[in-house]
Amino acid sequence: MFTNESSEQITNWYYSVAYGINISLGIPYGVSFDDEYLWDPGFGNFRMEQGNFVFYDDTSMPPNQAAVTYDISPGDQTGDRGDPGNITIQNSIDRRLYSPQLFTDNIVYVTPNKRGETMVYQGIFHRILNENPGAPDEEFWQPTNQDPTYVFTRMTTQQARMSWRDANTDGGTIDGNLYERVPSFNLGIGPYDIAPGDSVELIRIVALGEMDRNVSELGGLNATQNYLSQGLANLKANWQAALDIVDGFRRTGNWNEGISEFPPPTVGDAPFASNDDELQVDLYVDIELGMQGFELTWTAVPPNYQDPITGTNDFAGYKVYRSESRIEGPWIEAADLPRAEAAELTAGGKVTFRLPAEAGIPYRHWVTSYDLDGNESGFTAYTFHALAAKPAPSNDQSEVLVIPNPFRQVSGLSDPSEEKRISFLNIPGQCTIRIYTVAGDLVRTIEHNDGFGEEAWGSALHGDYLLTRFFQNVQPGVYIYHIESHVLGHEGESSIGKFIIIK
Structure with a gap:
């Protein structure tokens, strides 16, 4: 909300937000010019024009350089799409995709401007000036350049509503050049004449999406060939959920109105919270049964818990997951503990559960609660360091x-x-x-x-x-x-x- 708190009218007011985008972070090898975008009219909003630009990682295409090729699968077929961790090292066990995520951002509601329009300016630029002087001038937005005409031109640029690949083959637009693969993004509105005490309201949604994390962590062709389509489906679902919240707020003034389901409470804090609400994992050995494993202790869902929407206690049980790879996964469901069984293992507000495991394999653990509709609590009760089950001692x-x-x-x-x-x-x-x-x-x-x-x-x-x-x-x-x-x-x-x- 932008309010004119002065005693004079503001004329021809514009607003924009611009920032750099870098999908690829933390990958074990160097790539650049690989952030691509698409235009999808399936993203809704509360304005006239529907659709969003979606940014994602693709293959590296540096200007004036030969394309990088890889001999190790999946790089030999899909290049560095999604940034697989293993395509530069033979027999590497780091097969995960480092950049499977998708990103989108848009203004979904805005007060009509002085022309009665709810238009939003959307521009994609090249974010680095000094390293790539060969890029077209129109593709730069240099933050240090404060010339009003220079800034206004870029605030009100309208990107061609098409994907990078379509724009790249379209001779009628400068968009879709290689320099846009190191992008910055601008959202702008205007012009407005704002009388004293009047306001301009806008609501903006920033959303992320990705394919099933277990699939991207396993890597391989199944991940590199499908992370875009599956991630886009997840991104659209997240966008629609956010749009429902905005719709509820616009109708009632209550941000909770658009929320149709609530998950049950989390069962512990994240590691290093330095309190007694973290997931506790200890070792155990049952010599009589010849078994060993882990004894997990977590905070129980309170017996008086009520779902904020239904007003009923719809808590149904707990799920225990474990990963033998890393915190990011893949996470495999190791146990499902229904509410009635969990009640027998609960004392003093804590649930203690024994999970058998093979000795010598380090695991991380994660526990969630779930309700009758299958909604699960968030990813908070997990262990940071891996721990291996140990067998019974032997004196032989x-x-x-x-x-x-x-x-x-x-x-x-x-x-x-x-x-x-x-x-x-x-x-x-x-x-x-x-x-x-x-x-x-x-x-x-x-x-x-x-x-x-x-x-x-x-x-x-x-x-x-x-x-x-x-x-x-x-x-x-x-x-x-x-x-x-x-x-x-x-x-x-x-x-x-x-x-x-x-x-």
Whole structure:
């Protein structure tokens, strides 16, 4: 809302917002000129002209350079569309798409201007001036240039309502050139004559969308060939949900009016919140059943909870997910805990649930609540660091294993943060592990005292996987381990073995 608080009329008033767009962030290799756009008239609003520009990552097309090609799948077929993490490194386990997201922005409602129009100016420019002096002048909006004519021309530019690819092949427009693949975007309104006390109102929606995160994290051709179409469908759904909220507000003045469904409460805070409402994950071993796994504790949905819309307690249960790759996923549903079963595991406002798991594989966990309509709570109750289940201890040291052995550059685990993990399995519950070179030099001493039957050489949490006692990277070669038990009745019992590290 822009209100003229002066005592004089404002004439020919314009407003715009402009900013740079960079879809590709944090990718493990360098790309540029790869942010593309499309025009889709299927995005609705409360003005005359319908439709939005949608920005997304595509292949890199630097001006005056040959197109970059890749030999590793999926890059050999779809280039760097979506920025797959593995297309520059053979046998990389980082297959996820780094840039599967889509972005759109528009003014969906605005007070009619002095000509009675609800028009919005939409312009796409090249966001970097100094690095690319060969771009057409009309494609630049240099923030330091304060010349009124220069600024006004760019505030009121109307982009051709077509995709980058269509504009690129259309000889009748300057739009669709390679420099727009490093874009900035402008939204503007005007002109207005605003009398003292009068206002200009606008409502703007910024929305994001993406394909199923589990699919984009798995990567491959299924992801690179479908992230645009599936992400666009998700983006449109998010846009429509936001539009419904705006519609409810415009009808009633209440921003909650357009919300048709509420998910149940979250079951914990995000990691590092430093309170007792975080998801707690501990290890357990059931020797009688021969099982091990994780004991998860989270905040229970209050028994007096009521859905804000229906006024009823429609809480239906909890879902437990786990990921052996990274926080972003893929997340696999590991357990569904209905409300009645959860009630038997609830005490003092906390739910405690045991989830069996294979030993030696680090997992992250995430817990949600869901209601009778299937709505799930947000992604807040999750663990930041991965944790591996451990087997029961063993006092028979003839069963000790080193996993993997030999260690060939990486551990073989799916989580990149665990790629240097080496574990000693079937060890006593309390023992000292000493690692030596074949020359007898002490490399590392590990004190194991948690009562379980597994211990790793370092951890991702402390960043000391395969580090020596002097915190140096271990060298390839043959190593000797010596394990000495401290278990009551087995004190002093020991074993010796060897393992190989290949880099």
